[in-house]
Amino acid sequence: MDRLGAEKTTMKTSRIGKLIGVSLGPGDPGLITRRAWEVMQSDVHWAYPVRSRSSDSYALDIVQRAGLNMPKNYSPLLFPMTHDPEKLSIYWLEAAQTVLSVLQAGRDVAFLVEGDASTYSTFGHLARTLSALDAAIEVEVIPGVTSFNAAAASVGKPLADVDDTVVIVPAGYGIAMLERLLDDADTLILLKVKPLLNDIIDFLARRNLLAHSCFIEKTGAPEERIVHDVASLKGEKVNYLSLLIIKNPDRQRGEIARGCRKVVRVEEQ
């Protein structure tokens, strides 16, 4: 090989790929964005989170229901269901190393995630761990439709009208926090309601909010379930992917400053 050829080879192999966080929306393949669709159909390596070696990937399920075929190159990445920070950091590191080796081979990696990659997603952990391994890696995030935006659309209730405040809380923080936030929230979105659902139903009954609440399970998926009579769920074991949208129509609102207040500047003479 002549010198020029050797240089060309070096240049080619030294091209580093970028990581692309591809948000797929919450489950309905119609809610995939055009940009996400385009990236998945380009010559990229797919990566996607799985809970265990044997379990299916929900992100992959959305893509397959959309009619896309698996590319030649793909990697399931293991993010198990644990809250132990030490265990998690080992899995994040392993996932980041898998991705890094693909990027170093010059290929872009599309990390497929359900919902939105910036909102309660494994993508943030992966991107941060990868940046810690190599700060020069380029990362692109394609935002997506969240489960609560899709849930509001399915139910036909606005999440927020003009001047409304919206609070999104993992329900596990408990009822005292919900009580406190309710004074300032026109809409409360409770995520991960499963472990506290009975307590939440009691709280909603006490505050006369049952008529303004709605439960949505697996929004956008074929098995989506909408329950308006939230009290009927008492004692039921619901899916992990479920949320409550609670409207708070009786909130006492303060004054609101509108438009553009004039900026007063002291002009120098």
Add this chain to the structure above:
Amino acid sequence: MDRLGAEKTTMKTSRIGKLIGVSLGPGDPGLITRRAWEVMQSDVHWAYPVRSRSSDSYALDIVQRAGLNMPKNYSPLLFPMTHDPEKLSIYWLEAAQTVLSVLQAGRDVAFLVEGDASTYSTFGHLARTLSALDAAIEVEVIPGVTSFNAAAASVGKPLADVDDTVVIVPAGYGIAMLERLLDDADTLILLKVKPLLNDIIDFLARRNLLAHSCFIEKTGAPEERIVHDVASLKGEKVNYLSLLIIKNPDRQRGEIARGCRKVVRVEEQ
């Protein structure tokens, strides 16, 4: 015309169209969903909000940047910039009547909105006013990517990691409310920051949050602007479509209930 022919004509004209809220995302044509794209290219009547008879529509701008041509039939709907509820209800009624006449002629109407149709959108008002005129009208909402999800993606900061709480507030409610909410918010998203920007910058400085804040203007549009040095904006007149993402890394968190707590049931013998 024979009897059968007359019946056919009657059946045909009695078909009532449905209203479809088509969310377009915040500005980048790549963030339009596949379902929204499909609806716009089907044989529907387009409607879109304008601020005045002479002003452009931001929703239409997104669609045109995406390369779609106007259909034969479309209606700009006037939603002026006023907070007077009486004036607004007159405009909503007029818009709903325009839409209703198209639906009654048997055509579906796609109401094009920037962002997400359930989140701070004119769509909710239109749908409610239309339902008041004719409760039988079918309404479909196609959810979309919100400005704050797209802003987080552009900035490369997660909106929410696992167990995070997110509070979305129109900034005009004032600093006292932000102070109060900060105790329970891992992420504060401040919308409509324009009139209070100087006060907000002082507040962020006082709470040592300037380093954790980011300003984003017209996210997804060609003129998108990201400002990490938020204090540098003091005294500046910013665009109406601008927001702040504020992370609150020092929040004191309580315990969180996780997983599935066993539901205790008294079994009948």
